[in-house]
Amino acid sequence: MRPVQAPDLSAREVYALCISKTLPKVKARLKALEEDVVKAADKFEAAASTVALHALAELKTNPSDEADRVQLTKNYTQRLANKDHPAREIYDELKIAGRLCPLCAHRDVETLDHQLPKSLYPLLAVVPSNLVPACRSCNTLKSDADPKGSFDQTLHPYFDDISKEQWLFARVHEVAPACVSFYVKPPESWDEVLTARVHWHFQMFGLAELYGNQAGRAMTSLRYVLKRKAPSTIPTYLKDEADGGADEDPNAWKTAMFQALASSSWYINGGFALE
Ligand SMILES: [Zn+2]
Incomplete structure (x- = not known):
């Protein structure tokens, strides 16, 4: 859940590049849909910035012609994502905008995810603001999810x-071997829609499990580190790690893990060593 700078690409220019190498008959069909794509992109951007993607239902039936829908979808699968197509440079540009997958903030970016699925919204198949750099796991987990309201976006x-x-916070389970579990605790400034969305996002992408597994591995290594330290230095060591992490990223799983460990007297006073 990291922000990414929105791409400085217009829907029209990306669409034009995608249809540039198509056969004349296909190109004519796609050219006739260009204005609909540009309008759909404008509607998408307005809705995304007001948490109203669920109100774009009319885009699902546009165009109604199945052959048009297939060609619009191919703009992504056979043109934008095709390594031998000139539009591929846009795909690569969108991909490298995020080093880490912004959806899980953990794995590397490997693909592009459609915020609204191309299978249901073919007009948005190659709209840049609908294409988000993502890891393959997040892309698969989200699949064709289609929001029904503000709360599930x-x-x-x-x-x-x-x-x-x-x-993002974690709590220590004070039984051997020590482990932590992660949870969302919304700041007071969040409204109920944002709170619900973050819970939904956390659940959709399996972040409690992903972060829990990572923390489990990190804590196995940490056990050996802590066993070699003077007991009196352990609280400061854990707090420094938590504070350093919070400076860099207050919502990294490692930050939450060290905060939780630093505040558990059970862990500090020998719980860390129990296997
Ligand atoms: Zn991811």
Whole structure:
């Protein structure tokens, strides 16, 4: 859940590049849809910035012609994402905008995810603001999810920024071997829609499990580090790690893990060593 700078690309220019190498008959069909694509892009951007993607239902039936819908979808699968097509440079440009997948903030970017699925919204298949850099797992987990209301809209990295305030926390399970679990605790400034969306996002992408597994591995290594330290230095060591992490990213799983460990007297006083 990291913000990403929105791409400085117009829907019209990307669409034009995608249809540039098509056969004359296909090109004519797609050219006739260009204005609909540009209008759909404008509607999408207005809706994404007001958490109203669920109100774009009319785009699902446009165009109604199945052959048009197939060609619009091919703009992505056979043109934008095709390594031998000139539009591929746009795909690569969108991909490298995020180093880490902004949806899970953990794995590397490997693909592009459609914020609204191309299978249901073919007019948005190659609209840049609908294409988000993502890891393959997040892309697969989200699949063709289609929001029904404001509350089930996963965060959009170009439009939503929750990186400034801490919302990710962890708690220690004080039984051997020690482990932590992660949860969302919304800051007071969030309204109920944002709160619900972040919970939804957290659940959709399986972040409690992803972060829990990472923390489990990190804590196995940490056990050996802590066993070699003087007991009196352990609280400061854990707090320094938590504070350093919070400076860098208050919502990194490692930050939440060290905060939780630093505040558990059970862990500090020998719980860490129990296997
Ligand atoms: Zn991811």
